Structure formats: structure tokens, C-alpha cells
Amino acid sequence: MTPRGPETAPGALPSVDILRMEGITKRFGPVLANDRVTLAVRRGTVHALLGENGAGKTTLMNILFGLHAPDEGRVLLRGRPVEIRSTREAIRRRIGMIHQQFTLVPPLTVAENIVLGLPPRRGVFLDLRRVEREIESLSRAYGLDVDPRLPVWALPVGMQQRVEILKALYRRADLLILDEPTSVLTPAESEALFAIIRRLVAEGHSVVFISHKLEEVMRISDTITVLRHGRVVDTVRTADTTPAELARMMVGRDVVLRLFKGPPRAGGPALEVDDLHAVGDRGLPALRGVTFTVARGEILGIAGVDGNGQAELAEVIAGLRRPTAGRIRIDGRDVATPAGRRAVADRLAYIPADRGRFGVILDFTIAENLALKAFHRPPFSRGPVLDRSRIIDHARALAERFDIRMNSVLQPVRQLSGGNQQKVVLAREMSGEPVLIVAVQPSRGLDVGASEYVLRTILEQRDRGAGVLYISMELDEVLGLSDRVAVLYGGEIMGIVRPGDARLEDISLMMAGSLRTAQTAAPAQ
Amino acid sequence: MNGRALAGRLLPVWAVLVALLLGMVPVGLAGVNPAAAYEEILRGALADVYGFATTLVKTTPLLFAGLGIAVALRAGLVNIGAEGQIYMGGLAAAVVGLSVHGLPSVVHVPLALLAAGAAGGVWALVPALLKVGRGVSEVITTLLMNYVAIYLVSFLAGGPLMEPGAPYPYSRPLDAAAQLPVIIPATDAHAGILLALALAGFLHLIFGYTAVGFRVRMAGANPAAAAYAGVRVHATLVAAMVASGALAGLGGASEVMGLKHRLFDAFSPGYGYDAIIVAFLGAGQPLAVVATAFFFGALRSGADTMQRSLGFPSRSSSRFRGSPCCSSPPAWPCRDGSSAGRGDGRRSPRRCRPPWPQG
Known part of the structure; x- marks a missing residue:
């Protein structure tokens, strides 16, 4: 800069x-x-x-x-x-502030919402007529085009936002x-x-x-x-x-990662994504025709400014969001059907951005969280009955291997620090020797030591032969860790480059949506 | 367990103690010595075989319905509809007991219980489907279904099923083979309590030691994480709610088959509502629910005795049961609602969960 x-x-x-x-x-x-x-x-x-x-x-x-x-x-x-x-x-x-979440009362009219909280105009009476006239002229003056007599619930979201603006203007806000x-x-x-x-x-x-x-x-x-x-x-x-x-x-250049990283030994495809489309929480398109492959033994980073489809991409691959079109193959298997999804469930590791929501059950014990994906199968279950001692032994072994700091495996995960909660997720997801790892901002909110540990674990898995899809808003992390980087903008891939080959300027242009490269770097063999 | 955690675990006990203290105020205001009143309650509920039998009778429906509500709680659902499910279960049992004849008791009783469980389950199925399909709060729908059930029984007991010439709306007696046996001679105490206790033990094993129980607890504690781990969350919630309704329905059946032997209009004096407090005070743990149900059963039975011996109106005595409601909610603070589903494109409402240990 x-x-x-x-x-x-x-x-x-x-x-x-x-x-x-x-x-x-x-x-x-x-x-x-x-x-x-x-x-x-x-x-x-x-x-x-x-x-x-x-x-x-x-x-x-x-x-x-x-x-x-x-x-x-x-x-x-x-x-x-x-x-x-x-x-x-x-x-x-x-000063007037229009929040992301509107502060309107749906059953009341626009005019009623606007005068809400203001002292009455004529004695104890509101004199809504006069207010309505005032709002109309204010609305005309700024091109807001809002009818003060309509109830707020009947207005589309864009209009409700204008009511918020009118509310501020009516209170004579000029900032x-x-x-x-x-x-x-x-x-x-x-x-x-x-x-x-x-x-x-x-x-x-x-x-x-x-x-x-x-x-x-x-x-x-x-x-x-x-x-x-x-x-x-x-x-x-x-x-x-x-x-x-x-x-x-926005994405910064202030973190320098020091990780020893050998060259990738890419194998067969771990993940194939073909012309994938999906919509976001608000029903707007979030992914528009995304195509890429992650080979076994390589890390494909997804770079981009937050909100360009990263969260939706991870959720679709993890099976938490339904794609609207396109195909996903994990370890060569189509996962469109529930049966296909179940078949790969054990070979897919997912490290979500929001640990407390998708990664762990905070009120469950460490032991239970470590058995979350396989509790219903041997060795954790015999028939319908849980084998609690096996679950606890398994947890103790993993806690030692992944260095989870705790008092007991019977502690609720809620009591652990963020870094140790993330280790619980890692321990569970990595212990199954996954073919594909989807990691979203896995080091977010962790201190330096814990985040290095997380990144090192991911590198070890890659060297073992897992394909890794690494999604982060931290450009340095993506460039430092990945073997190839795909840049996501507006739900589309603007190009797939090798971090060593690409100029930072070009990656920045792609992140801003102003550059799209035709060529796609192939996985190293 | 450190002292703080122990104190937290004992919150329900504090709640009850505070409630009993608060209960002394209206008793004192009515000019009755509170100590004498509590002594009477205790004596009435437990001191002799008749009082104890009455306590068992009152405990039985509370235990069935309390277990049902506890099952829903473990799945993160609040079932306010136990009262309606009791009525539907009682109705179904009565229909089987009135219309079928000539079966041996070992067939007739299970058949009536099965019908009652099914009826209670269906009554809970409707709110469950509305919940997972359309996101309608089960608190509202289960509550509203209560009125439908209560008035349906009222209509049937006073109309099509009414015994000809009866002075009040009630049915003819059930076939003798469909009645539950008395377990303490010369009292009303019937075998319903044994079935309820067996179910409490069974549920304790389910939640503590089986994959099914683990799955229900997962879906209740964090639906999003459960979905990722491969749990079919919607199906699990529906199943838990149906089981919840079925248990409450059995409570209605045991009232009709064990105590009343007829279908009466308004046969449950609000057991389904008391059971909500029973389940919450028991923190959703089946064995703890046995204790809280017994406590509330004893209050109900002892209060009747106190009313007779001290002339203290029993309507005031219902304050004893009400007070724990007021003092217990602070025991379950609303936690962060981060468990709301995201991938399904619809946000679940914030949920309050009681702080029972999830392990």
C-alpha cells in the first residue's frame, strides 16, 4: 500500500x-x-x-x-x-444510524413508526395527520417515495430501510x-x-x-x-x-507464516467440483458455476474477500447446504444422493469456521464430542448400546495425541479454551485418515501457538495423502500454505494460480473481480 | 465436582425450598400456622397407608407426563401439550375398554395402553410436523391442541359415550379385563405406578447408554452439528415428540384404567401442566423426574388432608405447586442460541435449555 x-x-x-x-x-x-x-x-x-x-x-x-x-x-x-x-x-x-437489523414495529404504519418515542405534537395527541404531511414532503424532497399511511409489515425490505432513513431525517439527523x-x-x-x-x-x-x-x-x-x-x-x-x-x-500483509513445507506429491482426485451452483441464506445466488479439482496430497487454497461464496462452498461440500446445480465427487463418488453422502462421510473431514455451531456440541463432554460422527457404530456401540468405556479410552488416546489441554475427557467442551476446542474438532476429524479435508478459517480466533499447530496438522495430513480445500480470508495464510490458489469473487472462480508463480497484484485484481485468468494451474504431479 | 458446580446441580432443590418458604406467606395471612400446615401435608401424604396410596395415585399421571416432557426436553423441544395428550390417551384407552369384550386381561390391558400411546403420540405428531416443516413454535401448537382434546373428551363423555341416565358426564365402566389391578389392598393405588417406574428406568438406560438416546441429545443440543455428523435431525425431533406424547397418553390411560374405570369429563385436574414443572425441576433426567413427580404427588395428596383438618381452602394450597414455577425458571438461563440451523435456510427460534449435564 x-x-x-x-x-x-x-x-x-x-x-x-x-x-x-x-x-x-x-x-x-x-x-x-x-x-x-x-x-x-x-x-x-x-x-x-x-x-x-x-x-x-x-x-x-x-x-x-x-x-x-x-x-x-x-x-x-x-x-x-x-x-x-x-x-x-x-x-x-x-446523528442517525440505520442498523443492519431494522428497528421497526411491523403492525404500525410508517408515520407511527417514525413518531414512536417522540413527544406528542399537540397536547397529549399525536396529530398523525400533520406528521403524515411532514413525512410526505420529506419523502418527496429526498426521492424516498414512501407512503406514511401504510403498515410497515406490508413494505418490502428496501422500503423498510427507507423508513429507517426517514426516521433519522425526521429527527433532523444530518450525519x-x-x-x-x-x-x-x-x-x-x-x-x-x-x-x-x-x-x-x-x-x-x-x-x-x-x-x-x-x-x-x-x-x-x-x-x-x-x-x-x-x-x-x-x-x-x-x-x-x-x-x-x-x-x-483488507486482507493485509502483516502475518508472515513460517512453516516448513515440502513439495506436494499429488495423487488422484480427492474432490471434483463441476459447474456448482448454490444460493445463500437470503435466496440470492452465492455460487455460480464453480469448477475445480483437489488432488490427494495437495492443498488448494480459496482466496477472496469475505462474502464471495466461501461459506456456501464449504457448506455444500460438507453436505450442509444443497446445491442448486452441478456435481460434487469426493474420492470418486458422487455425493448428490444420501447414500453417496453416507458412503464418503468417514473420508471427509470438515473444520468449520464456526466451531461452536457446526464443529462441537459445547454442552457435551470431550469424550462424546470425539465420538460424535461414529457413536452408532463399533467400537463405540455394540448393537444399540453405547460402549462408554471404549468412548472414553478413545478420547483419552486422541487427547494425548492431539495435546488437548483439559482436566478430564468427561469435561464439557464449553469449558475449554478456543484453541483446545479446535483441537477437539481436529482430533475427531483427522483421526479417521480422511481423503478430503475442508478447512474454513481453521486458525481464526486462536493464539499464535495454537494456530501454528492447526496449520501444521493440516500439512501433515496433506503429506499423508489427503486432499485439502483450505478456505481463508487471510491471504497470507492461503498463499503460505497452499500448493495452488483459486480466487473466488462473486461466487465465481477468477483463476487458479500457483502462489510462487502469480504476482500479488494479479491476485488482488482477481479478488476485486477485475481480472480473470483463462489458464488454470494443474496439480503438481 | 467443585462447590460451585454442586450448587448449580442443586438449583432445583433451592427452588423448591424457596417455594416452600414463599408458600408460608399466604398460609400465614389466612391465619393458619404455616408449620402446622406443612406438618399436616407431610402427615397426610406419607404418614399412613391411605395417605401414601393417595400420593402414589397422584404421582402416577405426573410421572408419565413428566417423563414425556423430559424426553421432549432432551431433544430441545418444549411440550406444553401433555394435558391434551393425557386426555387423548385416556379417551383411546376408554374406547378400547368400552368396546372390546371377552379378551383376557393380559391382552386387553396392553391393547388399551397401545391405543393410548398411539393417541397421545398422534396428538404430539401434529405440532412436531408443523415445527420441522414450517418452523411453527411447538410451545404454541401443543398448548392449543390441549383445548381441542379437553373439549373433545367433554363432548364424548357427555354425549355419545355417556352412560344412559348418569347424573354427570361420564361413560359406562370399562370392561373388567381392561382395568389395572390395585396394588395396595383397600386403597386406590393401582399398577399404573409400576409401569411408570419401569418406563423411568427404561428411559434412564436409553439416554445414558444407547446410541438412540445419544442421537436425540445431539439433535437437541446442537442441530447443526448433529446434521453434519449424519443425524437426520428432523426425523429425530419428530420421533422424540411422538414418544413424548405417547408417554403422556399412557398417563391418561392409567388414570382411566387404574383409578376412574370410566371416562369422565375433565378427568385430569391439570396433571399435564404440573408435569411441566415436574420435568423441568427434574432437569429432564428420568430418575430425577421420579423424585419430583413423587414430591408433587405428595403435595397434592397432603394438601387435601390439610384442607380437611385445618379448614384451609385447597385452592390456596395449589400455591404450593405454583411457587416452584416462580422460583425455578432462573435455574435455566437462556444460553446462546448458536445451535440454530443454518444450512436449511431457516433459522430456528432461540431455545432455552436447562443446564443438565449432557454427559
């Missing part, structure tokens, strides 16, 4: 800054959510906060909106230092914070939102736009601040930057 001096930073002219946040630090327990973050928003501009999930964007804005108190740092609003202790105070200071506003919208609704944002800015409002999507930030913002692991990576003018540069800033 290009270093920038203070003379080019947008904070150089404090008189036009509607907001300055200086040296904001916020800790949640051991987690540093914001680390000396400084942000300056100029009046009448759209300032984007860009970063991966968990980079600290929302925390920073929640501090501004009075939902969290910062541990350190100060906030200047319109040039004056302020302490915002509650959302009520934030609203009084003309609007939009937290991932397009994540709930269809493309057409997003277009309409961008038009509204431009109109707001033209009228002198200022907008903070939180997002992790590169292209929309490039389109809508004037200035971009990139956050990563709670720190500001850089603040740049949108006109001076490129999606590729932003992608690189």
Missing part, C-alpha cells in the same frame, strides 16, 4: 469535518475491537468504512451512536468535543450511519439506495457507509477508511485508489 502523509489526508481541513474520532480504543474482554482508530468525515461527503467482518467497523460506529463507551480516545462533532453516552443523546446531536445497508437489498434496491444517498449528500448531509463490498464502496463513496483487526490500515480518496489496492489492504 502507498504510504500517505498527513497533508493528503482528508482530515487536513478540520473546519469542514463534521466528525472526527481520534485515537478510539475499545476492548471487549481480551479482544481489541478498536485500536487507536482515527477517523475524519467531511461535511457533505460519503465516507466508507471498509473491512472484513470483525474488523471493527460496527463497533466504531456504535461508539459514535452512544451504544458503547470508548476506553480511550475522543469524539469531535462539528468541531466540538462531545461525549455521547446514549443513543438518545446521539439522536439529539443529529447518517448506514451499517451494511445493501446486505439485505436486491441489486435494483441497492441502485435506488445509492440514488438516495447521492441526493442526501447533495442536500448537505454527511454519510458514513459501512461495507465489506469493494465495488459498491468504489461507486458510492468519496473517501474510504480501511479497517483491519480493529486498526486503520489507511484512509484514501476513492478517486485515487483501485479495487485491487483496497482488497490488498
